Amino acid sequence: IAKEVAKLLEMKAQLGGDEGKPKFVLKTPKGTRDYGPKQMAIRERVFNAIISCFKRHGAEVIDTPVFELKETLTGKYGEDSKLIYDLKDQGGELLSLRYDLTVPFARYLAMNKITNIKRYHIAKVYRRDNPAMTRGRYREFYQCDFDIAGQFDPMIPDAECLKIVHEILSDLELGDFVIKVNDRRILDGMFAVCGVPDSKFRTICSSVDKLDKVPWEEVRSEMVGEKGLSPEAADRIGVYVQLHGGLDLIEQ
Numbered sequence: 207i208a209k210e211v212a213k214l215l216e217m218k219a220q221l222g223g224d225e226g227k228p229k230f231v232l233k234t235p236k237g238t239r240d241y242g243p244k245q246m247a248i249r250e251r252v253f254n255a256i257i258s259c260f261k262r263h264g265a266e267v268i269d270t271p272v273f274e275l276k277e278t279l280t281g282k283y284g285e286d287s288k289l290i291y292d293l294k295d296q297g298g299e300l301l302s303l304r305y306d307l308t309v310p311f312a313r314y315l316a317m318n319k320i321t322n323i324k325r326y327h328i329a330k331v332y333r334r335d336n337p338a339m340t341r342g343r344y345r346e347f348y349q350c351d352f353d354i355a356g357q358f359d360p361m362i363p364d365a366e367c368l369k370i371v372h373e374i375l376s377d378l379e380l381g382d383f384v385i386k387v388n389d390r391r392i393l394d395g396m397f398a399v400c401g402v403p404d405s406k407f408r409t410i411c412s413s414v415d416k417l418d419k420v421p422w423e424e425v426r427s428e429m430v431g432e433k434g435l436s437p438e439a440a441d442r443i444g445v446y447v448q449l450h451g452g453l454d455l456i457e458q
Contacts, residue, residue: 237337252327255377256350256360259370260326265352268325270310272332275302282309284408289333303332307351315355322356341419400442402435409433414447422448 214232221230234240241249260267276393279290279302291303304310307327328350337345352370354363368385375383393414397407413429422444429435429443449455 235345237339237343239339249286252378256328256374257326259373259377260352262373263324263352263366263370265324265326266316267438268311268327269312269329270304270307270327272330273301273303274310274313276302279305279309283387284412286412289335291332291334305333306331307349308353311351311353311355320355324354326350336453349415355441396443396446400446401439402443406433406435410435414443417447 207328218230218232257267273293276290276292277300280287283305284289284354286305290305293303294299295301307329311325314320328348330346331349332346335343335345338344352367354366368387371385390411393411394407397410402410410429410433413425413433416425416428426440426444428435429440451458
């Protein structure tokens, strides 16, 4: 290690000495970062809490390759498919880095003809996004997935997933937290009532998903300016998505 460090420093000195020559810069690639021993100690504590909770709920662990066949990933993420990292073809297969852990899980189930499983998977995923490091938006980051595949009584797996989230956040002692529950059927119902064409449901949904990151004005502008939604329909959606509450909101 000392030898490699010395070699890098020597290269830097050689390249950085003369005026006009490009300087040799030691840095991590855009959208990535290093984690030192203190940060890794915290991550280890967090991962141990998450994994022990997943196991307590009877989940098995799986692992999948960091890259998949490109055709396996293409088209699964809608307009976000443009954020997939493609790898240069080396051996007759077109490959891409995994964008999330869900599609590889679906591929694993289909390949192995598995119909019932409770599994967790903690691993890095990759997105060719515009990074915003100060807001925690990276091109390489971890996802912790817990999935229940198969046929079960309605809402029982959903309730267990909520319980797992509650147990983990409580164990980590992060302070007060709110768990937001969403049902895609409610969102689709809102779109239908607001006059969104069926063909635009998915793309408008991806805009609404950005509301936890950007203000409503920007989301509305994207819906109308980029996605061709009528201003009237966008304004009606705005009334719905800015509502807040508990059980009273469900009745409303």
